[in-house]
Amino acid sequence: MTAVSVQGVRKVFNAGRNDEVVALSDVDLTVESGQFVSLIGPSGCGKSTLLRLIADLTAPTAGSVTVAGKPARRARLDQEYGIAFQQAGLFDWRTVRRNVELPLELRKIPRQRRRERADEMLALVGLSDFAAHYPAQLSGGMQQRVAIARALAVHPKLLLMDEPFGALDEMTRERLQAELLAVCAKTETSTVFVTHSIPEAVFLSDLVVVMSARPGRITDVIPVDLGPRTEATRQSAGFFTAVTKVRKALRGTPTAVTADT
Amino acid sequence: MRWLRTVFPPLLVGIVGLGLWEISVKVGRIAPFILPAPSAIGEQFWLDREVVWRAGLASGANALVGLAFGAAAAVLAALVAARVRLLAEVSVPVAALLNALPIIALAPILNNMFESTSSIPRRVVVGIVVFFPVFVNTLRGLREIQPVHRELMDSYAASGWTVARLVRLPGALPFLFTGLRQASSLAVIAAVVSEYFGGLQDGLGSRITSAAAFTAYPRAWAYVVGACLLGLLFYLVTLVAERLSMPWRSP
Ligand SMILES: Nc1ncnc2c1ncn2[C@@H]1O[C@H](COP(=O)(O)OP(=O)(O)OP(=O)(O)O)[C@@H](O)[C@H]1O
Ligand SMILES: [Mg+2]
Numbered sequence: 335m336t337a338v339s340v341q342g343v344r345k346v347f348n349a350g351r352n353d354e355v356v357a358l359s360d361v362d363l364t365v366e367s368g369q370f371v372s373l374i375g376p377s378g379c380g381k382s383t384l385l386r387l388i389a390d391l392t393a394p395t396a397g398s399v400t401v402a403g404k405p406a407r408r409a410r411l412d413q414e415y416g417i418a419f420q421q422a423g424l425f426d427w428r429t430v431r432r433n434v435e436l437p438l439e440l441r442k443i444p445r446q447r448r449r450e451r452a453d454e455m456l457a458l459v460g461l462s463d464f465a466a467h468y469p470a471q472l473s474g475g476m477q478q479r480v481a482i483a484r485a486l487a488v489h490p491k492l493l494l495m496d497e498p499f500g501a502l503d504e505m506t507r508e509r510l511q512a513e514l515l516a517v518c519a520k521t522e523t524s525t526v527f528v529t530h531s532i533p534e535a536v537f538l539s540d541l542v543v544v545m546s547a548r549p550g551r552i553t554d555v556i557p558v559d560l561g562p563r564t565e566a567t568r569q570s571a572g573f574f575t576a577v578t579k580v581r582k583a584l585r586g587t588p589t590a591v592t593a594d595t
Numbered sequence: 596m597r598w599l600r601t602v603f604p605p606l607l608v609g610i611v612g613l614g615l616w617e618i619s620v621k622v623g624r625i626a627p628f629i630l631p632a633p634s635a636i637g638e639q640f641w642l643d644r645e646v647v648w649r650a651g652l653a654s655g656a657n658a659l660v661g662l663a664f665g666a667a668a669a670v671l672a673a674l675v676a677a678r679v680r681l682l683a684e685v686s687v688p689v690a691a692l693l694n695a696l697p698i699i700a701l702a703p704i705l706n707n708m709f710e711s712t713s714s715i716p717r718r719v720v721v722g723i724v725v726f727f728p729v730f731v732n733t734l735r736g737l738r739e740i741q742p743v744h745r746e747l748m749d750s751y752a753a754s755g756w757t758v759a760r761l762v763r764l765p766g767a768l769p770f771l772f773t774g775l776r777q778a779s780s781l782a783v784i785a786a787v788v789s790e791y792f793g794g795l796q797d798g799l800g801s802r803i804t805s806a807a808a809f810t811a812y813p814r815a816w817a818y819v820v821g822a823c824l825l826g827l828l829f830y831l832v833t834l835v836a837e838r839l840s841m842p843w844r845s846p
Contacts, residue, residue: 391746411752423743427765427843436761440751468843 335403337492337524338365338388343397345383345550356549357383361397363543363552370518370525372535373543374580380550381528382420385494388526389417402491413441416490418498420528422477424469424484431456431465434484441488455483458513460506475501482510486517493518493525499534508568511537515563532584536576537563544583554583631813640817646802647821654798655825657714658786661721662829666778668722669729670771676730677737677763678755687731694727706794717789717798724785729774736770737763769844772837779829787822799825 345358358380365371373381386392387399390406401409409415416437424433434452443451456462459479469477478501485493499507515538518525529535535542536558544554558576560567567573613633619625620632627635640647676682701723705716740763748758790800799822806815838845 386746389746389750391749410750413750413752415750417747417750419743419746421743423741423747425744425762425765427768427841437751440753440757470843 335367336364336400337367337369337402338363338526339398339400340364340384340388341398341400343384343387343394343399345380345387345392346395349395358387358394359549359551361550361552365524365526365541367524368522369540370515370527370538371541371543372527372529372539373545374529374532374535374584375545375550376547376584377530378550379545379547381545382496383550384545385417385496385526385528389415389494413488414490415492415494416485416488417494418481418485418496420496420500422469422474422481424477424480426469428469429465430461430467430469430472430480433469433480434487437484437488451487452483455487456480458486458517459483459510475503475506478502479506479510482514489521489523491523493523493527495525496528497530498527500530507534512563512565514538519562532577532580533568533573536560536573536580537568542576542580544580546586553586556580556583628810628812631816635813636816636820639813640820643814643817647799647818650797650799650802650818651821651825653714654783654786654790654800654822655828657717657798658721658782658825658829660714661718661786662725662778662782664718665722665725665782666729666775669726669774670733672726673730673733673737673767674759674764676734678759683734683738687734690727690730693723702789702792702794706792709794711793712795714795716794717786720789721782721785724781725778728777728781729771732770732774732777733767736767739770740766768841772833772841775833776830776837779833780826783822783826783829787825 340361340363343358343361344356347355347357361380361384363371363384373384375381383392387394388401388406390399390401390410399406402412402414404412404414424430425436428436431449431452434455435448438448438451453462453465456465459482461476461479461483464472464476469480472480478498482495482498485495485498499510502510511534514525517523525538527535527538529538539558542556542558543552544556545551546553556576556579560570560572560576616630617632617634620627620630672686676686702716702720705719709716737759740758744762744766745758748762753761787798787800787803790796790798791804796805799818802818803815803822806812806818
């Protein structure tokens with residue numbers, strides 16, 4: 335089964351005006367069920383736009399997007415995915431716990447279950463002690479972790495994440511990377527993950543998609559096969575090889591892409 | 596300490612002002628029939644305290660009922676206007692136009708429409724006066740939604756009314772209270788002034804006009820002070836309600 339299929343997608347903002355932007359052109363991408371795919375590329379190359387297209391928060395100018403075997407719109411209405419944006423986007427007037435509960439509330443999950451799930455997710459991101467706080471009382475990185483907990487709370491089949499770890503310190507970041515992989519493996523979640531960090535992309539992904547700007551397009555798709563990840567993975571030779579490969583691809587140096595590392 | 600620092604300066608200015616006023620009247624700079632000395636007003640206030648209290652209660656009730664109904668109607672209207680884009684664009688200029696009409700001038704007409712023992716005309720005037728600031732502010736708050744919040748709710752496939760209830764309405768609360776703060780003072784003014792034009796004569800407004808008619812200026816001023824205190828009370832209660840209903844805003 336394919337989780338996401340993007341075919342011949344083009345996205346133009348402000349078409350026909352003098353501030354016209356070709357955000358994406360000729361984009362094809364397939365995410366197999368259970369796969370972890372990272373999008374990496376320079377700022378403004380259309381990573382967030384591609385994620386929004388998959389989430390059906392914006393419509394493609396041309397081409398088609400299929401999620402869980404359905405048109406993206408149908409998939410959104412069926413709430414097939416969980417999403418975390420580049421900004422945390424928490425609701426000021428809800429406590430941390432109630433923020434995490436919101437998607438569960440909208441899925442009519444009973445109060446007791448909602449609360450348990452929210453507490454479980456907050457424990458996962460290390461914020462159990464802040465459940466009763468309001469977002470304004472949290473640091474930016476903590477708010478981002480709440481947003482991650484909120485996206486994970488529904489146990490979605492497909493997880494869309496836009497630089498979720500960008501605002502975190504290195505230690506928290508590595509811990510959450512491991513937690514995220516564990517959660518995704520346990521629930522067989524497919525993930526599309528936007529990042530600016532090459533090591534992060536390599537550590538997390540089965541597939542690293544390298545993009546370039548003006549017009550935004552996919553220049554390389556690099557499979558990473560490092561087996562189940564552990565902390566030792568970060569020191570392994572295969573890891574460094576993959577990092578180098580992605581870095582070269584980002585620099586635009588042509589690389590011979592092989593299936594393994 | 597912080598409390599003291601916010602209360603002390605205006606208190607000082609008030610006391611100094613009252614002192615200067617008293618001296619100006621006492622040394623004959625201002626004729627007492629134009630502006631009585633604060634001590635004379637204070638004395639009269641104390642003598643008439645029971646009547647001031649009763650008249651204040653009557654005016655306060657009118658202001659409160661009018662404020663409650665006017666504000667509720669304004670919030671409902673804003674909710675509907677925010678849902679229908681065309682309505683939102685049309686309603687603000689229309690509301691502004693209505694607001695530009697001297698609403699108080701409606702008082703004599705309304706007074707004639709009801710029995711002379713009815714409190715309804717004054718309450719209707721208050722309701723109409725209150726409507727505009729609450730409506731305009733709430734509508735602005737309802738229409739202001741962060742793009743990331745809208746996208747998030749879209750990703751949950753939430754319906755328009757769900758978004759209104761869970762996101763727009765709580766997000767509009769600070770705006771609603773800005774409107775209510777303006778409205779609470781206006782409500783008292785409207786309740787008092789609408790009595791100048793006939794109708795039931797049991798509030799502060801009628802006391803002021805009758806005292807002035809008998810050239811009993813200190814007494815007229817005593818009721819004006821009563822009206823000030825009532826306005827202040829309404830304003831403070833609104834502030835407290837604002838604090839209580841938005842716990843996430845207080846530190
Ligand atoms: N709503 C919009 N209207 C007009 N232009 C837009 C809009 N959204 C994105 N763009 C443009 O599309 C291009 C891609 O933007 P996008 O946000 O997808 O980049 P990105 O790869 O996510 O960048 P970053 O790494 O900085 O987050 C940019 O040139 C941007 O200016
Ligand atoms: Mg982005």
